[in-house]
Amino acid sequence: MRASRLLSILLILQTRGRTTAETLAAEFEVSVRTIYRDIDQLSAAGAPVYADRGRSGGFQLMDGYRTRLTGLTDAEAETLFLGGLSGPAAQMGFSGAVTTMQLKLLAALPPERQAAAERLAGRFHLDPVGWYQDADEAERLPVIAQAVWTNRPIAVRYESWKGEVARTLEPLGLILKGGLWYLAARAVGASRGEPRTYRVSNILELTVGEETFERPAGFDLAAWWAETSKRFEAEIFTGTARLRLTEAGLKRLAKLGVEQARIAAAAPVAAEGWVEVEVPIESVEHAATDFQRLGAEAEVLAPEALRVAMKTSAARLSTLYAD
Template structure:
């Protein structure tokens, strides 16, 4: 256990540069006193670890010192190749680089971890998009990733729900791949419309050129980070200059908070339904795991026909009607009245469409 921790400490110092004892303790989930002892052990083993004093001090390795990648266990090496995402890497224009890095890591591994990693790559494959969704076309993903990486302002035309197209000047902080779709986390820059500036812009799909009016990355007022679906970006222009990322911004933590808040905002109403036996699996598939679990957990006891009454979270009456019609006669809406009426209206329309034609009138 300690050998693995010492290796982790060494890798943290190698990848991050100067790190304080408190930061190392948090990362390794040990006490600061244990960090002191581990650093002494590394120094005794010949690793050039130095301590810088003062308010901006910390531990660091001698400049230029690097250790070989030979401390991975077989399981750790296997997990690296299981986590590889060749499809998304290719979408970002990094497919060849990712493949080359994988080969280099594989070549640097000792025989046993290399064997485990090779078997992992041969026997497991990750396909991100769902069966019925497919990967979305995102023609400006490369331009967005360039803006994220280089901290470049981005002017875009974005198609909102409606549909409605809006112009936005944003500072992109990161990209997230969720269910086969790419999302950009960015802060919109407000107030640029009143003060046109001259700036140099590179249009997506076109050469660089001089453009006037609202085409600079000068920050007038930056809002809170928001999410934008990359597939809905209609045009994209990468601006000159760089923006400063907010100190301490954590993309993973932001996304965790965002998804939790999204779930809370998504379900704004409830529908009371009577569910036939054996329909639980189809309910989960239709309305989603979160809503179905909440409804089934609080369901009442079954009646004499095995049906149960559920209180189901829904987004709206219109959306609930569209979803619950997919369950056919396996579900009966009890409340609210407007949703029950909407279901009855849809059922009547289907009856008229698929019912037997009316008999022709007999000649008089």
């Protein structure tokens, strides 16, 4: 911890210039006396730190002294300042590490490029959560992140769509998708199968094991997630529905999903203003809920079970709003 603080102090002095002991103490949540000891330690290690006394005094580095990181071009370092990283990192318990990383990156840049990097961070921001939605409540995320990092199994009580289950998992990675956190993990058992996806907020209890496990050789989290997502989207549709829509209905259909948007874009509106399309559906229940958002701009023609579900829903609404 102290070694990390010493490096951070050195980088702060390099990027910010003269800084008071009180400011540094507040930055690292330590006492002013501790900062003075840290400065002595830096001086003993050869860092040219000196103090200016008085009301406008503080610590600073000798002119011309710079510590540089190698291996990053200016452009590469600048792009790592893109906003949005701090939020997910804080959720995982890595906010301090991100702050130190950004200081190191800033120190890697020459003075004339530091302003450009800070300007980039101030002009681009990543917000992964949809409108009118809150970030996923994942209070156990920091513990899981540490288990992922240290290759330690976790015993969990998990709420699945079938009910609560108990599992011992080997956590392989964390994914943030649309503001929701997911865990890629293998279940521990007689024979370890392929990794599966677990929503972090559905983990009700967990205990981290003392032992460690060996990660699958060559496991690529990004490639696995891309393949898993593609397979999930392909398998989720179990049937099709035939719809009759107006031009306004096509626009509403396009907002229901990627596949629906593709179908809507490829459907030419007939001269009478209506067009028929076939749309993949997950189930009659899900489709009935989704297609109610189309209002009177769409009519379900098939399957009959879905048409009946829509008629039943429309009748209930009519009764509810009748005088």
